[in-house]
Amino acid sequence: MRRLRSEQNPGDPHAGHEPGAAQEAGSLRYGSAPGRRAAILRRVSQDGYVSAATLVDELAVSPNTIRRDLRKLAQDGLIRAVRGGATPADAGALPFSDRSTQAAGAKHAIAAAAVRLIEPGTTVALDSGTTTLEIAKLLPADAGLTVVTHSLPAIAALAPRPDITLIGIGGQYSRDTRSFGGPETVAALEHLGVRTLFLAATALDEAGVYGATPYEAETKRRLISIARDTVVVSDARKFELSAPIRVCPWSAVTHLITDALPEPLTLPTPTTVAP
CATH class of the missing domain: 1.10.10.10 (Winged helix-like DNA-binding domain superfamily/Winged helix DNA-binding domain)
Structure with missing residues (x-):
């Protein structure tokens, strides 16, 4: 007692x-x-x-x-x-359609801030994710862009656009993320180069960016390796989530775009807080 x-x-x-x-x-x-x-x-x-x-x-x-x-x-x-x-x-395995409705306003604001970083005539890469899909929808017209992506929804959104050169990366298809991954995807990315990568995250913390599965993390790392600039696009909820595999530390990230930073967290990476 x-x-x-x-x-x-x-x-x-x-x-x-x-x-x-x-x-x-x-x-x-x-x-x-x-x-x-x-x-x-x-x-x-x-x-x-x-x-x-x-x-x-x-x-x-x-x-x-x-x-x-x-x-x-x-x-x-x-x-x-x-x-x-x-x-x-299993936060990393939420259906894509369910994740796309979460923090929808924040994701749109983050995507709008992201496209302002794109220089005309350059090649950009879009990681798989609901926020990067918003970026695909907002890419400026007639900017002479080439887009590299393994995200099936992003490919579907960009395929009808004659003003964009689209490079779709195949591999093993994941229904949870609606994207391609695995050795074939990594191999296809090996000889490419991009100016700006927009990288999604399953979770974030003071140590870096996290992914949910080995295939996902491996693909993200290869994308980082071929990019001149890596811009992480993620709403603030990701600072409250956890995932098992660290993709990269903040030293590998050029810029973070989010809708808020949890206090008192400070990061070494330049950060834009989208309105």
């Missing part, structure tokens, strides 16, 4: 309320751990990431209760617990 009491904060109004007492969240009540955890799963599925602080406010329970809920859901393989919150169990 002493151990149980020591885990509760005497000043916490929610202490001792799990799982018997109902907790209020807006017009809904979550009276048990299963009800709360179902609500957490819905939130994670809808937004792709939810912070523990947000869950404390929305579900009107203590931080300790949320930590226990997140730990249990992670142990059951239903979510991935990350710093400060949770993501889907």
Whole structure:
């Protein structure tokens, strides 16, 4: 009994309320751990990431209760617990269509800032991703651009445009990312050169840029190796996510375009915060 009491904060109004007492969240009540955890799963599925602080406010329970809920859901393989919150169990494998609807306004603003860096008559490379697809849609007309990409949606968006020279890179197709990857893709990129690479990320932190799979990371590294400038385009949510493979450190990045930087993080790379 002493151990149980020591885990509760005497000043916490929610202490001792799990799982018997109902907790209020807006017009809904979550009276048990299963009800709360179902609500957490819905939130994670809808937004792709939810912070523990947000869950404390929305579900009107203590931080300790949320930590226990997140730990249990992670142990059951239903979510991935990350710093400060949770993501889907495999954040890197969210369907492309689902990811394209997340932070749509931020992605459009980032893409608009990115195309302003493109010099007419140059060759650019577009990594696979929902933000780089927005860049493909916003490429300026009659700028004499050559575009290299392994992203099938970007290829589809650019194929009808007679003002763009399009180099599509094939390989093993991934339905999760709607892009090509693997040894064939890496080999096809070997003898190319581009002025500016727009690089997507599964996750970001103070150490660099991360990818979800070995194939994805290998393709990104080859793209970096053939580019004069590497511009990372990523919304701020990626600083809250995690991924297993570091693609590159910030020293390999020429520029970062995002919609916000988490405080107090400072990066050595020049950064544009898109409005």
